[in-house]
């Protein structure tokens with residue numbers, strides 16, 4: 279039993295099974311856990327106000343507790359272009375893997391259109407035998423499919439390319455990624471109905487916002503696992519996230535997940551729209567350009583403890599975070615609490631799903647000293663999340679998109695946490 283408390287890696291990382299075996303937590307681990315519980319105030323025998331009278335009435339649509347008012351999306355609007363900007367998911371304030379709908383990150387090029395679902399239509403045309411027009415109601419009659427998957431903007435975490443580590447909370451650095459259960463009609467069903475001509479190889483998807491944002495997607499992907507989503511975590515998609523219809527392109531760059539979807543045009547080749555030429559195309563150190571870099575590669579980060587969090591003295595803590603890969607399932611997450619000298623495997627929360635956020639956790643006994651904590655993920659293809667050095671060696675110093683390097687947090691002896699390049 280005693281052995282189970284032995285650190286499994288430097289910096290005080292404990293066996294990942296510690297939290298699972300009740301016996302261990304309450305016997306051998308008591309010396310550690312008491313340090314946490316001893317800080318709780320003695321039980322108050324005076325009843326609190328909320329137990330002395332009936333509570334609030336029912337509500338038509340629930341809201342978070344007023345004590346959770348600080349758990350919000352952080353907005354950054356572009357004053358030069360109205361409606362253009364971003365809001366980040368506060369990943370550092372959340373647990374589990376599903377992003378509450380009101381906290382899903384937002385990326386709009388021209389604001390959120392207020393669409394009347396009775397007037398909205400989806401057109402499939404171009405290289406098809408039978409052009410089709412769908413009302414939202416007609417789509418609701420098709421067989422649907424649900425999938426849990428993340429959406430991540432290709433520009434997420436791009437502050438990582440800066441020469442100095444950005445000092446902000448984890449979500450305001452990495453939170454242009456969110457994860458939901460999306461339900462809708464498999465795109466293959468609709469495309470088969472329109473009967474694509476043999477020469478058709480790509481589709482151009484267009485939204486009904488004022489920007490009429492559009493992108494090109496290879497038909498192979500469209501026919502594989504894309505859906506025309508109507509529901510987000512069980513309710514109709516929020517206006518910010520594409521109401522009444524959005525395209526879902528699992529595991530690929532966020533920009534391809536066209537919101538307010540109104541048109542799918544089948545073509546022989548990509549149409550070289552703004553978002554695949556002036557954006558999302560990057561020069562490599564070799565002088566060659568990276569274009570159509572669709573997949574979001576494996577990534578992970580520790581969400582707690584993380585910047586903004588203050589350690590409350592040495593002792594037992596849980597290190598937890600998120601890992602995801604656009605190429606499939608996460609197969610392993612390792613955590614280091616000694617700046618990368620040694621690593622221990624974290625527990626992955628079941629179910630581990632393909633192209634979906636995966637929660638990892640590992641118990642940790644902090645000695646109260648300066649230390650660097652970090653995580654690295656491996657996906658089922660064997661791809662390992664790179665160090666920052668490796669990423670820069672491959673991609674150059676002036677990247678903007680697809681930053682997925684290992685993230686390091688420095689825990690200082692005074693309990694403060696900051697972002698460092700290790």
Ligand SMILES: Nc1nc2c(c(=O)[nH]1)N[C@H]1C(S)=C(S)[C@@H](COP(=O)(O)O)O[C@H]1N2
Pocket residue numbers: 382383384385386387388429430431432484485486487489490491518519520531532533534535536537538
């Ligand atoms: N029609 C339309 N679709 C769009 C966008 C847009 O501005 N207009 N932004 C794209 C980008 S860049 C991203 S990252 C995702 C963001 O989806 P979300 O706002 O639901 O998080 O939507 C994509 N789809």
Ligand SMILES: [Mo]
Pocket residue numbers: 385430431432433532533
């Ligand atoms: Mo994006």
